[in-house]
Amino acid sequence: MTKFEPRISIITLGVKNMKKARSFYEALGWKAGGPSNENVTFFQGRGIILGLYGHDTLAEDAGIETAPQPKFRGSSLAYNVASVSEVDEAFAHAIACGAKSVKQPEKVFWGGYSCYFSDPDGHLWEVAHNPFVKFSDDGHLIMGQE
Protein backbone atom coordinates (compact mmCIF):
# COMPACT_ATOMS: atom_id res chain seq x y z
CA MET A 1 0.00 0.00 0.00
CA THR A 2 1.33 3.44 -0.94
CA LYS A 3 1.80 5.62 2.10
CA PHE A 4 1.08 9.33 2.11
CA GLU A 5 4.09 11.59 1.68
CA PRO A 6 4.40 14.05 4.60
CA ARG A 7 3.03 17.08 2.81
CA ILE A 8 -0.22 19.03 2.53
CA SER A 9 -0.99 20.54 -0.86
CA ILE A 10 -3.79 22.97 -0.07
CA ILE A 11 -5.56 24.27 3.01
CA THR A 12 -8.97 25.45 1.91
CA LEU A 13 -10.90 27.84 4.12
CA GLY A 14 -14.63 28.19 3.55
CA VAL A 15 -15.69 31.84 3.26
CA LYS A 16 -19.00 33.67 3.18
CA ASN A 17 -17.76 36.72 1.24
CA MET A 18 -14.96 35.95 -1.24
CA LYS A 19 -14.10 39.58 -1.97
CA LYS A 20 -13.76 40.43 1.71
CA ALA A 21 -11.78 37.27 2.55
CA ARG A 22 -9.45 37.68 -0.41
CA SER A 23 -8.80 41.33 0.43
CA PHE A 24 -7.98 40.35 4.00
CA TYR A 25 -5.35 37.77 3.00
CA GLU A 26 -3.91 40.06 0.33
CA ALA A 27 -3.51 42.82 2.91
CA LEU A 28 -1.92 40.30 5.28
CA GLY A 29 0.75 39.53 2.64
CA TRP A 30 -0.43 36.63 0.44
CA LYS A 31 -0.61 36.92 -3.37
CA ALA A 32 -3.43 35.32 -5.36
CA GLY A 33 -2.40 32.60 -7.81
CA GLY A 34 -3.23 31.46 -11.35
CA PRO A 35 -6.76 30.03 -11.50
CA SER A 36 -8.33 32.42 -8.97
CA ASN A 37 -11.69 33.95 -9.87
CA GLU A 38 -14.83 35.23 -8.13
CA ASN A 39 -15.64 31.75 -6.79
CA VAL A 40 -12.25 30.57 -5.65
CA THR A 41 -8.91 32.07 -4.60
CA PHE A 42 -5.56 30.32 -4.44
CA PHE A 43 -2.61 31.90 -2.67
CA GLN A 44 0.72 30.40 -3.67
CA GLY A 45 2.66 29.92 -0.46
CA ARG A 46 6.03 28.36 0.26
CA GLY A 47 5.35 24.65 0.40
CA ILE A 48 1.58 25.04 0.69
CA ILE A 49 -1.28 26.71 -1.11
CA LEU A 50 -3.89 28.59 0.89
CA GLY A 51 -7.28 28.36 -0.79
CA LEU A 52 -10.52 30.26 -0.25
CA TYR A 53 -13.79 28.70 -1.39
CA GLY A 54 -17.45 29.33 -0.63
CA HIS A 55 -18.39 27.90 2.76
CA ASP A 56 -21.50 26.14 1.47
CA THR A 57 -19.84 25.13 -1.81
CA LEU A 58 -16.98 23.46 0.04
CA ALA A 59 -19.45 21.46 2.14
CA GLU A 60 -21.31 20.53 -1.04
CA ASP A 61 -18.07 19.47 -2.75
CA ALA A 62 -17.45 17.00 0.05
CA GLY A 63 -21.08 15.93 0.04
CA ILE A 64 -21.60 17.07 3.64
CA GLU A 65 -24.47 19.14 4.97
CA THR A 66 -23.35 22.66 5.73
CA ALA A 67 -23.76 23.84 9.29
CA PRO A 68 -23.49 26.96 11.44
CA GLN A 69 -19.96 27.14 12.81
CA PRO A 70 -19.14 27.28 16.52
CA LYS A 71 -16.54 29.82 17.62
CA PHE A 72 -14.02 27.00 18.12
CA ARG A 73 -13.78 24.68 15.13
CA GLY A 74 -11.24 22.23 16.44
CA SER A 75 -8.11 23.38 14.59
CA SER A 76 -5.71 26.29 14.15
CA LEU A 77 -3.11 27.56 11.70
CA ALA A 78 0.17 28.80 13.17
CA TYR A 79 2.53 31.38 11.76
CA ASN A 80 5.85 31.20 13.58
CA VAL A 81 8.28 34.08 13.71
CA ALA A 82 11.81 34.47 15.02
CA SER A 83 11.29 36.88 17.94
CA VAL A 84 8.85 38.27 20.50
CA SER A 85 8.78 41.65 18.77
CA GLU A 86 7.84 40.00 15.47
CA VAL A 87 4.82 38.41 17.19
CA ASP A 88 3.71 41.85 18.35
CA GLU A 89 4.25 43.33 14.89
CA ALA A 90 2.46 40.49 13.07
CA PHE A 91 -0.48 40.70 15.49
CA ALA A 92 -0.74 44.47 15.05
CA HIS A 93 -0.60 44.05 11.28
CA ALA A 94 -3.33 41.38 11.30
CA ILE A 95 -5.60 43.55 13.44
CA ALA A 96 -4.93 46.52 11.13
CA CYS A 97 -5.99 44.28 8.22
CA GLY A 98 -9.34 43.56 9.90
CA ALA A 99 -8.58 40.41 11.91
CA LYS A 100 -10.45 39.92 15.17
CA SER A 101 -8.31 39.69 18.29
CA VAL A 102 -8.86 36.36 20.03
CA LYS A 103 -5.91 36.45 22.46
CA GLN A 104 -3.44 39.30 22.88
CA PRO A 105 0.26 38.40 22.62
CA GLU A 106 1.52 36.96 25.89
CA LYS A 107 4.12 34.62 27.37
CA VAL A 108 2.88 31.04 27.33
CA PHE A 109 3.52 28.06 29.59
CA TRP A 110 5.72 26.16 27.12
CA GLY A 111 8.31 28.94 27.12
CA GLY A 112 7.20 30.82 24.04
CA TYR A 113 5.19 33.94 23.25
CA SER A 114 2.00 33.84 21.22
CA CYS A 115 -1.35 35.33 20.30
CA TYR A 116 -4.44 34.31 18.38
CA PHE A 117 -6.61 36.14 15.87
CA SER A 118 -9.44 35.05 13.61
CA ASP A 119 -9.96 35.93 9.95
CA PRO A 120 -13.21 37.51 8.63
CA ASP A 121 -14.83 34.04 8.54
CA GLY A 122 -13.71 32.98 12.00
CA HIS A 123 -10.76 30.77 10.99
CA LEU A 124 -8.28 30.68 13.84
CA TRP A 125 -4.62 31.74 13.48
CA GLU A 126 -1.87 31.70 16.06
CA VAL A 127 1.25 33.82 15.72
CA ALA A 128 4.03 32.38 17.85
CA HIS A 129 7.65 32.68 18.79
CA ASN A 130 9.08 29.38 19.96
CA PRO A 131 12.68 29.81 21.15
CA PHE A 132 13.30 26.06 20.91
CA VAL A 133 12.81 25.57 17.17
CA LYS A 134 14.89 26.46 14.14
CA PHE A 135 13.86 27.78 10.74
CA SER A 136 14.94 26.61 7.32
CA ASP A 137 16.22 29.19 4.84
CA ASP A 138 12.70 29.64 3.46
CA GLY A 139 11.13 30.12 6.87
CA HIS A 140 9.79 26.65 7.65
CA LEU A 141 10.00 25.21 11.13
CA ILE A 142 12.44 22.36 11.62
CA MET A 143 11.58 20.08 14.51
CA GLY A 144 13.38 16.97 13.42
CA GLN A 145 12.34 13.42 14.15
CA GLU A 146 11.85 11.77 17.51
Next chain:
Amino acid sequence: MTKFEPRISIITLGVKNMKKARSFYEALGWKAGGPSNENVTFFQGRGIILGLYGHDTLAEDAGIETAPQPKFRGSSLAYNVASVSEVDEAFAHAIACGAKSVKQPEKVFWGGYSCYFSDPDGHLWEVAHNPFVKFSDDGHLIMGQE
Protein backbone atom coordinates in the same frame (compact mmCIF):
# COMPACT_ATOMS: atom_id res chain seq x y z
CA MET B 1 4.03 47.42 8.83
CA THR B 2 5.62 44.02 8.33
CA LYS B 3 3.52 41.83 6.07
CA PHE B 4 3.12 38.10 6.63
CA GLU B 5 5.34 35.88 4.53
CA PRO B 6 3.27 33.41 2.46
CA ARG B 7 3.86 30.37 4.64
CA ILE B 8 2.06 28.41 7.35
CA SER B 9 4.24 26.90 10.06
CA ILE B 10 1.88 24.45 11.74
CA ILE B 11 -1.61 23.13 11.20
CA THR B 12 -2.87 21.92 14.55
CA LEU B 13 -5.78 19.51 14.68
CA GLY B 14 -7.64 19.12 17.95
CA VAL B 15 -8.04 15.48 18.93
CA LYS B 16 -10.03 13.61 21.57
CA ASN B 17 -7.73 10.57 21.78
CA MET B 18 -4.05 11.37 21.15
CA LYS B 19 -2.91 7.76 20.90
CA LYS B 20 -5.56 6.89 18.34
CA ALA B 21 -5.02 10.06 16.29
CA ARG B 22 -1.23 9.70 16.33
CA SER B 23 -1.46 6.04 15.27
CA PHE B 24 -3.75 7.02 12.41
CA TYR B 25 -1.36 9.62 10.98
CA GLU B 26 1.64 7.36 11.51
CA ALA B 27 -0.09 4.58 9.58
CA LEU B 28 -0.98 7.11 6.87
CA GLY B 29 2.71 7.91 6.42
CA TRP B 30 3.69 10.79 8.72
CA LYS B 31 6.57 10.54 11.24
CA ALA B 32 6.35 12.12 14.69
CA GLY B 33 8.90 14.84 15.43
CA GLY B 34 11.14 16.01 18.28
CA PRO B 35 9.05 17.40 21.14
CA SER B 36 6.11 15.00 20.80
CA ASN B 37 4.72 13.44 23.98
CA GLU B 38 1.43 12.14 25.34
CA ASN B 39 -0.15 15.60 25.15
CA VAL B 40 1.05 16.81 21.77
CA THR B 41 2.34 15.32 18.53
CA PHE B 42 4.27 17.10 15.81
CA PHE B 43 4.73 15.52 12.41
CA GLN B 44 7.59 17.06 10.43
CA GLY B 45 6.28 17.55 6.91
CA ARG B 46 7.81 19.13 3.83
CA GLY B 47 7.21 22.84 4.27
CA ILE B 48 4.67 22.41 7.05
CA ILE B 49 4.30 20.73 10.42
CA LEU B 50 1.12 18.82 11.19
CA GLY B 51 0.33 19.03 14.89
CA LEU B 52 -2.10 17.10 17.07
CA TYR B 53 -3.25 18.64 20.35
CA GLY B 54 -6.11 17.98 22.73
CA HIS B 55 -9.36 19.39 21.38
CA ASP B 56 -10.31 21.13 24.62
CA THR B 57 -6.72 22.16 25.37
CA LEU B 58 -6.41 23.85 21.99
CA ALA B 59 -9.60 25.83 22.63
CA GLU B 60 -8.28 26.76 26.05
CA ASP B 61 -4.92 27.83 24.59
CA ALA B 62 -6.76 30.30 22.37
CA GLY B 63 -9.03 31.34 25.22
CA ILE B 64 -12.16 30.19 23.39
CA GLU B 65 -14.96 28.08 24.80
CA THR B 66 -14.83 24.58 23.44
CA ALA B 67 -17.86 23.37 21.53
CA PRO B 68 -19.33 20.24 19.98
CA GLN B 69 -18.22 20.10 16.34
CA PRO B 70 -20.61 19.94 13.39
CA LYS B 71 -19.82 17.42 10.66
CA PHE B 72 -18.68 20.26 8.40
CA ARG B 73 -16.21 22.61 10.08
CA GLY B 74 -15.67 25.05 7.28
CA SER B 75 -12.27 23.95 5.98
CA SER B 76 -10.40 21.06 4.37
CA LEU B 77 -6.86 19.82 3.85
CA ALA B 78 -5.96 18.59 0.38
CA TYR B 79 -3.35 16.04 -0.60
CA ASN B 80 -2.71 16.24 -4.33
CA VAL B 81 -1.27 13.37 -6.33
CA ALA B 82 -0.11 13.00 -9.92
CA SER B 83 -2.70 10.59 -11.33
CA VAL B 84 -6.20 9.18 -11.03
CA SER B 85 -4.88 5.80 -9.90
CA GLU B 86 -2.90 7.44 -7.10
CA VAL B 87 -6.13 9.02 -5.81
CA ASP B 88 -7.70 5.55 -5.68
CA GLU B 89 -4.64 4.10 -3.95
CA ALA B 90 -4.37 6.91 -1.41
CA PHE B 91 -8.08 6.68 -0.61
CA ALA B 92 -7.88 2.91 -0.14
CA HIS B 93 -4.83 3.35 2.09
CA ALA B 94 -6.57 6.00 4.23
CA ILE B 95 -9.64 3.80 4.66
CA ALA B 96 -7.39 0.85 5.56
CA CYS B 97 -5.79 3.09 8.22
CA GLY B 98 -9.18 3.79 9.79
CA ALA B 99 -10.32 6.92 7.96
CA LYS B 100 -14.03 7.39 7.40
CA SER B 101 -15.15 7.62 3.78
CA VAL B 102 -16.87 10.96 3.14
CA LYS B 103 -16.95 10.88 -0.67
CA GLN B 104 -15.71 8.04 -2.88
CA PRO B 105 -13.20 8.97 -5.62
CA GLU B 106 -14.99 10.41 -8.65
CA LYS B 107 -14.55 12.76 -11.58
CA VAL B 108 -15.33 16.32 -10.57
CA PHE B 109 -16.72 19.30 -12.48
CA TRP B 110 -13.43 21.23 -12.65
CA GLY B 111 -11.80 18.47 -14.69
CA GLY B 112 -10.06 16.58 -11.91
CA TYR B 113 -10.67 13.46 -9.85
CA SER B 114 -11.08 13.56 -6.10
CA CYS B 115 -12.43 12.03 -2.90
CA TYR B 116 -12.85 13.02 0.72
CA PHE B 117 -12.22 11.20 3.96
CA SER B 118 -12.23 12.26 7.60
CA ASP B 119 -9.70 11.40 10.27
CA PRO B 120 -10.66 9.80 13.62
CA ASP B 121 -11.63 13.26 14.97
CA GLY B 122 -13.64 14.31 11.94
CA HIS B 123 -11.04 16.54 10.28
CA LEU B 124 -11.73 16.65 6.56
CA TRP B 125 -9.16 15.62 3.93
CA GLU B 126 -9.46 15.67 0.16
CA VAL B 127 -7.24 13.58 -2.08
CA ALA B 128 -7.18 15.03 -5.57
CA HIS B 129 -5.66 14.74 -9.00
CA ASN B 130 -5.72 18.06 -10.83
CA PRO B 131 -4.39 17.66 -14.39
CA PHE B 132 -3.86 21.42 -14.70
CA VAL B 133 -1.24 21.91 -12.00
CA LYS B 134 2.44 21.04 -11.74
CA PHE B 135 4.46 19.74 -8.82
CA SER B 136 7.81 20.92 -7.54
CA ASP B 137 10.57 18.36 -7.00
CA ASP B 138 9.47 17.89 -3.41
CA GLY B 139 5.82 17.38 -4.31
CA HIS B 140 4.35 20.83 -3.71
CA LEU B 141 1.74 22.28 -6.03
CA ILE B 142 2.86 25.14 -8.23
CA MET B 143 0.04 27.39 -9.35
CA GLY B 144 2.01 30.52 -10.05
CA GLN B 145 0.76 34.05 -9.67
CA GLU B 146 -2.19 35.68 -11.38
